[in-house]
Amino acid sequence: MTQNRTHTCGELRMEHVGQTVTLAGFLENVREVGQNFAFLVLRDFYGTTQVVIETEDMMNVVNPLNKESTIRVTGVVRERDSKNPKLPTGDIEVVPTEIKVLGRCRHNELPFQINRSREADETARLKYRYLDLRNPAVKQNIILRSNVVAALRASMIDHGFMEITTPILTASSPEGARDYLVPSRKHPGKFYALPQAPQQFKQLLMASGFDKYFQIAPCFRDEDARGDRSPGEFYQLDMEMAFADQEDVFAVLEDVLPPIFAKYGTYNVASSAPFQRIPYLEAMEKYGTDKPDLRIDLTVQDATEVLAGCGFGPFEGNTVKAVPVTNFTATRKQIDKLCADVEVQSGQKAYWFRLDEKGEIVGGIAKFVQPIKDAVIAALNLQPNTFVGLTAGKKLAAQKTAGVLLKQVAALAPEHFDKERYEFCWIVDFxxxxxxxxxxxxxxxxxxxxxxxxxxxxxxxxxxxxxxxxxxxAFQYDLVCNGVELSSGAVRNHxxxxxxxxxxxxxxxxxxxxxxxxxxxxxxxxxxPPHAGIAPGVDRMVMLLAGEDSIREIIPFPMNKNAQDLMMGAPSFVEPKQLDELNIVCTKKEEETAE
Structure with missing residues (x-):
């Protein structure tokens, strides 16, 4: 291996019993069970190995050490008396003849327990990200990301695409988000911009005669954070094809993505080609969103004609949308919370009623629906024991609120939500x-x-x-997976x-x-040449594969929600001399606050 070790901490097995080995890693834990007798857990990138301290000399080396110090252990492998079937190395242990300190941890207390860092406050995790990443569960997401990027790259090359890198310093252009600007020292008053995407460059490559381009492209946008969007920078699988149309782009991604999702995903079932194609207007009408989650078998129905004149004030003169749910067993308390959550997320109220087992209208706005019960049942094709969620407003507002309602209802209706799969679709005709x-x-x-x-x-x-x-x-399309927009693309106007x-x-x-x-x-x-392309987001893709709710969990060194790097202290003030060289004067400074 290296001068510091012969094996890794995840490598030793019964066949190594009797061998003298050298391991190196972090001191995860020491458990003393008697005089000059202790169990030490050594951890490296690959796993953990138990080391048994049985002599005064070895105990004298270990006792002064704080957890997370890095050490090198040379010793003999032997079979464990009490084996641990949960560990790959659980059949063996190492009895040391030498322990050398390689890097001493000088802190008696850590900001958090390494193996439970995900339970810690996010501010602490980001400030001490190098410790957070020592947690095998956190590290696993970064390993996953590396494997997925390697698989994407290999697949694109197999499909005949050429990897070409495009400039990071470019010109500012109106592409929908705020640019990150970089002042030019040699050209006073002028600025470069970091690319929001390689959009223009990849189209210029098509005009230059390249046939199939791709890159794992860094993109920079001065946007606010969301659960599925990291502020500052992100990466995408950027691709473009010459002499191609929409179906050519679809065919490539429908061949590239499903095997990767099936291999690396939390769920091992992924849509096969061809993915379902849903026109934008149909998606808004049927699902209340242009990012439908097709794992949910519920749909939105239009109830304007039958309910707009029922006498319920919010419905009058508005579009009314309904989300019927059969066998919905939520309690009144859960329904009230559901409606409150819908209002928080959409800014619009949600309403409801039930058709009970006896065929009676009950709950919510039942008194307005009861007089036209038969018409409502017929219009919405309702069966007994059905919950009906309702939204109202101008058409687009009613649709979007219904989309939020549908997702909230699905979370309480497991028989309508097959979570353990990846369902792709194309939203077309934007x-x-x-x-x-x-x-x-x-x-x-x-x-x-x-x-x-x-x-x-x-x-x-x-x-x-x-x-x-x-x-x-337009010939514009989005790729959606499990309700998350992975990418936008288009046939270009050439x-x-x-x-x-x-x-x-x-x-x-x-x-x-x-x-x-x-x-x-x-x-x-x-x-x-006519050309078309797309750029699925790598970060969102890995987030879905890892089953994470926050995109920060799959980025090695993420910023926080306020676009701050707490570990490096960015953004930061710079010296006046640096500003002078760039011909920049700061007219306003953020107030510095003590931590």
């Missing part, structure tokens, strides 16, 4: 445009570089007022004329396009 919530004007809905369904002709009709631009769909027409609808002319995207626009004027 709207090309939407009305901006803040601007109140037409904006791109998804990706400004996407090809509209209908090409140049549909855009010209929209410009002439013959077609509502909000009805234009024609400068179509590109200009698309941007004119959002009040940007040809000069704006040339100014904002000069390289891509100019490259396309030299004749670019």
């Amino acid at each position: 709207p090309m445009y939407e009305m901006g919530e803040e601007s109140g004007e037409l904006e791109f809905c998804h990706n400004p570089f996407s090809m509209p369904n209908g090409g140049l002709e549909i855009l010209k009709q929209a410009a002439a007022g013959q077609v509502d631009p909000l009805t234009i769909t 024609d400068p004329e179509i590109m200009i027409e698309a941007f004119q609808l959002v009040r940007l002319g040809e000069d704006d396009v040339k100014a904002k995207f000069p390289a891509m626009y100019n490259a396309f004027t030299y004749g670019a």
Whole structure:
């Protein structure tokens, strides 16, 4: 192995009995059971081995040591009297002839117990991440991540893709999130930007004549954290194909991902090709979200016609959505909490009633439903012993609230939720445009570089007022797994004329396009091939495979929710001299607070 060890702490077995070996690792624990007699647990990356201290000399070496000191143990392997079948090394132990201290832990108390670090406060875990990562359960997620990345890379190469790295320092461009800016020392007043994604570069590679590109790409976005989104940076399996359409992209990922999910996932069942394709409008209507969890067999039904006039105030003049659930056994207390949780998550109220075993309407808003019981039962095709959750509001609000309600209900209805599997689907036919919530004007809905369904002709009709631009769909698609959006992708708009027409609808002319995207626009004027791509998020993928709820659990050195690296102390103030070199003056500083 190395000069410090002959074997690892997870390697020794009965066949090694009688051999003299050298191990090195962290002193996990020492348990004294008598004078000059103790059991020591030695841990390294590969596992643990029991070391038995039986002499005064060895005890004198061990006694002064704090837990987590690194030591080297040379000794003889022997069979254990009391074997531990739960450990791979549980049949043997090592009797040391020499113990050497390699790195002394100088702290009598640790911030947390290493093997129980996941129970510690997250702030402590992130500040002492190097200790947190010593926990085998935490380390396992990082090992999983490494294995998954290696498998993704190998599979993409097997599919004929070439790995090409793209620049980290680039130009700022409007891609939907805030850029991280890097000041230029040589060009005062100018800034580089860290790439939100390699979007333009990979399209330029297609224009350059490369056929199939991929990389495990770092992306940088100044966004707030979520459970499934890390602030600052993340990684994605970025890919692009020339002379390709939507189905070509689908075929690649449908071949690459299922074997990896089946091999490395917490669940060993994953969707096989072809994945279900669901148009965006259908997904919103049927599931109340464009990220449906197909492990849940519940769907949203429209109840506007039958319930909008029932006399219940919140329903009047609004869209009403229903989520019927058969054999729903939740208590009134659980239902009240469910409705409260829906309101917290969606900002909209949820309502309910039951059709009991006798066919009577009870609970919730029953008094408004009872007079039209037969019509409601027929419209929603209700069976006895069915719970019906309800939402109301403008169409999109009612849909989204119903989507939240559906997930909350499923958590209380195990027979409708087959959790132990990975269910993929494609969400397709996204709207090309939407009305901006803040601007109140037409904006791109998804990706400004996407090809509209209908090409140049549909855009010209929209410009002439013959077609509502909000009805234009694009060759844009999302890959969703278990209710988590893994990726967005699109068939790209590679024609400068179509590109200009698309941007004119959002009040940007040809000069704006040339100014904002000069390289891509100019490259396309030299004749670019049709191309399409996608970029599944590696972090989210590994999070799903590991069965974790927080994305920080699968990142080696994550930031906290406030985009701070507590271990390294980033972001931090810099010296005035550094700012002077960059021609930068700070007009406002965050107040420093004592810890």
